[in-house]
Amino acid sequence: MGDALTMHGERSPDSATQPHTTGLGIAVAGPPSPLDFAGELIDNCSELVQSLTGQLPQDADCNGSSVAFQNESSFYDLLLNHGDIKMRDDLLRYMTPVVIITGNLSNLMALFVLRRKKLRRNSVCFYMCAYAIANLLTLNLMLGVGWVCFAFNKIYVSNLTDWSCRLWSFITNVITYSGIWFVVAMNIDRLLYTLSRSGGQGNCSVFSAKAAVTAIVIGLVVVSIHAMWTFELQPHGCYVPFQQGDIHILIWPWWSATVYTYLPLFLIISLNIVHITALALKYCHELQSSSPQADGGKDSFVVTVIVVSMSFFLLAVPATVANILDIHMPSSWLSVDLVARMELTKKITEILSSLNQVVFGAQLLLCSEEFRRECVALLRVIFCCVGSKRNIKMVSIRQPSNSEDSSPERQVDYELCNNNDETITSV
Secondary structure, X not given: OOHHHHHHOOOOOOOOOHHHEOOOOOEOOOOOOHHHHHHHOHHHHHHHHHHHHOOOOOOOHHHHHHHHHHHHHHHHHHHHOOHHHHHHHHXXXXXXXXXXXXXXXXXXXXXXXXXXXXXXXXXXXXXXXXHHHHHHHHHHHHHHHHHHHHHOOOOOHHHOOHHHHHHHHHHHHHHHHHHHHHHHXXXXXXXXXXXXXXOOOOOOOHHHHHHHHHHHHHHHHHHHOOHHHHOEEEOOEEEOOHHHOOHHHHHHHHHHHHHHHHHHHHHHHHHHHHHHHHHHHHHHHHHHOOOOOOOOOOOHXXXXXXXXXXXXXXXXXXXXXXXXXXXXXXXXXXOHHHHHHHHHHHHHHHHHHHHHHHOHHHHHHHHOHHHHHHHHHHHHHHHHHHHOOOEEEEEEEEOOOOOOOOOOEXXXXXXXXXXXXXXXXXX
């Protein structure tokens, strides 16, 4: 969302950190190394340098240019040696691998359990599977690639060529913002389930969930495709060249910002308020009724969805606010201390936002009894088949035939693993 807000900010269009983080605090163009960060501050610092040299005599252009260069160089040196910038780099270097590894384990566990037979019939579980896949792509393709480039001092993907800048910006936008829309979709699904007296089976089917996920992906592709012709590789990174003055470039960032962040965050908080109110009214109605319904329509995933979406909102908002403040900060306020503090603040809020990808599996375990039950069943199957001896029986099966000699014979290996719940047979 960084590029989406730049046009109406007072800072220079080619802001140092805009292409690197989104309003959700997710890196989309790779975290810059200290040298890259200093180079990308040229445009941010140019106005500051001009303010320092603007009162030089008009006949001292050469001297003014020399002073400007010296001021920029000293600004970069002070910034690179600032304690907050070093702390930001340490957080990036050491915290990012922890987030990636923990998040992968959490989402893989969630994905395997949610795809079990009993759960994959539930429409909300399909949304959760899509959300887990989006989390895995975000952790590995974006945070992972960005960390590798930072740790080994390699050029980030978007800074390799002009076409890689455009393509990577398009891909990362689709991946980044699909997750938040999947959270919105699962909220709508469970709200319909709660409000429907028949259990919402008509509206909350797996088929409708597949159609909704497909529509979300197509919609994000349509909104993000503009990156293929608006982003350009420039001397200091992959940016939108706002100096073009094109009306399309003026309008589209605000439209994409609304679709990417503003609208889904508003929907999440609104749907949760409505959902909690509906649950409270339903509970009060059941208490007042003489014969409370023993409806098997109660679903532990209703509470789970509320917890997942509310934590998503609370963890994403700080990064969004920090990004907006950074973009709209007047250039007259620029100083080494302020820029360094803002970078550290953005990195901390990015880590908070990344916790959405990390805690998803834990949220399912804590809030959903059905998920815990299926997780235990899956672990039983794994430990039974891996830890115990397998009984393999060799049998020969003859198909009845009039001619004994021509009857085909098939040998079948039966691999039995009993765990009181399931029997696995491989033929």
